[in-house]
Amino acid sequence: MSRTYPALIAILLSTALLTACGPRLSGADERAFDASRAEMEATLNPTQKIVLEKALRVVVLKAMSDKAEHPEQYRRQSFNAISLKLVDGQSYAGIVELAEDHLKAANQKDQARTLAKIAELEQDRAQTAALIRQLDAFQPSPVEISMDDFMGEDIPFLDLVFRNRGDTDVVGEYAYSVAISSQTSGELLDSQQIGGTFSDDYAVAPGAEHRVSEPMPSEARAHSKARWQQVRFPLKDAAQLDLVIKVETLKFSTRKGTVERPKRSLAAIDAELRELHDELKALGTVRGSLDELELSDESTAPEQAL
Known part of the structure; x- marks a missing residue:
C-alpha cells in the first residue's frame, strides 16, 4: 500500500x-x-x-x-x-x-451593502415608531354618528373627540384623515384630510379634550341613507349603516414643534426589512x-x- x-x-x-x-x-x-x-x-x-x-x-x-x-x-x-x-x-x-x-x-x-441597508432601515423604523407613538397621544376616540341640521336638512354628522394623552399642550396646526368604506363590499366611499389651526389663546392641555363635528361626506350619506330610519342616533356602531370609518391623526403642534405622520408606514418598512433579510440569507x-x-x-x- x-x-x-x-x-x-x-x-x-x-x-x-x-x-x-x-x-x-x-x-x-x-x-x-x-x-x-x-x-x-x-x-x-x-x-x-x-x-x-x-x-x-x-x-x-x-x-x-x-x-x-x-x-x-x-x-x-x-x-x-x-x-x-x-x-x-x-x-x-x-x-x-x-x-x-x-x-x-x-x-x-x-452582503455588506445589504447589512448597511438593514441598519439604516431599522433606524428609520425606530424613528417612525417614535413619531407614531407621539401621534397616538392625540388620536381621536371611536367616531360617534349623530343626526343634526345641515342647511335645512337633517343629515348624519361625524363626532370626534381628540384627547391629549401627551405631557404638553397641543397648540397651533392640526390635521387628521377620514376614510369611509362599505363594510359589505370594502369599497372606499370617501377619503379626505381635514385640518385647522387653534387660535393663539387656545390650547388642548394634557388630559383635556377637543371635540369636532363634521357632516358625513355625501358619498357615505348616499350609501347609508336607506338605513337611517332603522337605527337610533346618536350611533356608536357605524356597521349598522354598513360603514367602516377610519380616522387617523396626521399632524399636530406643540410649543416644542410639529409632529407629523411619516409618509411610510411601519408595515411598509417591515415588508422591506423582510425582503432584505431574505436577500442577506440568500447571499450567505x-x-x-x-x-x-x-x-x-x-x-x-x-x-x-x-
Missing part, C-alpha cells in the same frame, strides 16, 4: 506542472487574445471550455466593477482594454481563480464558484464583450 504514495505524488506533481506550463492567454490585443484562447481551448475538455467561458464573462464584470470603483485609475480605458490586462498571462487555472476571487469579493460587498449561501453560474445565450449581454 505504501508503494502507491510515490506514484500518486508523481501524478499530482505532473498535473500541477501541466497546469502551470499549459497555454496562457495573451492580452496584448484582441487578435492575440483570440489566438491564445483558441490554443488554450484545444487542451480543454467540453466541461472546462464552459468553465473558461464563464470565467471570461466574470472578468468583464470585474473590469466594469473596477472602473466604477476607481474611475480616475481607469480613465479613458474601455472595459475590453481593462479585461485584456486582467487576463494577460493567465493560465486556465489562473483565470478560473481570478474569476472566483471576484465572485467571492462581490458577494462580500453585496453563495460560495463564489463558477459552477453556480449559468451561461446566457443573449449576444447583447455585457459579459460577451470580451
Whole structure:
C-alpha cells in the first residue's frame, strides 16, 4: 500500500506542472487574445471550455466593477482594454481563480451593502415608531354618528373627540384623515384630510379634550341613507349603516414643534426589512464558484464583450 504514495505524488506533481506550463492567454490585443484562447481551448475538455467561458464573462464584470470603483485609475480605458490586462498571462487555472476571487469579493460587498441597508432601515423604523407613538397621544376616540341640521336638512354628522394623552399642550396646526368604506363590499366611499389651526389663546392641555363635528361626506350619506330610519342616533356602531370609518391623526403642534405622520408606514418598512433579510440569507449561501453560474445565450449581454 505504501508503494502507491510515490506514484500518486508523481501524478499530482505532473498535473500541477501541466497546469502551470499549459497555454496562457495573451492580452496584448484582441487578435492575440483570440489566438491564445483558441490554443488554450484545444487542451480543454467540453466541461472546462464552459468553465473558461464563464470565467471570461466574470472578468468583464470585474473590469466594469473596477472602473466604477476607481474611475480616475481607469480613465479613458474601455472595459475590453481593462479585461485584456486582467487576463494577460493567465493560465486556465489562473483565470478560473481570478474569476472566483471576484465572485467571492462581490458577494462580500453585496452582503455588506445589504447589512448597511438593514441598519439604516431599522433606524428609520425606530424613528417612525417614535413619531407614531407621539401621534397616538392625540388620536381621536371611536367616531360617534349623530343626526343634526345641515342647511335645512337633517343629515348624519361625524363626532370626534381628540384627547391629549401627551405631557404638553397641543397648540397651533392640526390635521387628521377620514376614510369611509362599505363594510359589505370594502369599497372606499370617501377619503379626505381635514385640518385647522387653534387660535393663539387656545390650547388642548394634557388630559383635556377637543371635540369636532363634521357632516358625513355625501358619498357615505348616499350609501347609508336607506338605513337611517332603522337605527337610533346618536350611533356608536357605524356597521349598522354598513360603514367602516377610519380616522387617523396626521399632524399636530406643540410649543416644542410639529409632529407629523411619516409618509411610510411601519408595515411598509417591515415588508422591506423582510425582503432584505431574505436577500442577506440568500447571499450567505453563495460560495463564489463558477459552477453556480449559468451561461446566457443573449449576444447583447455585457459579459460577451470580451
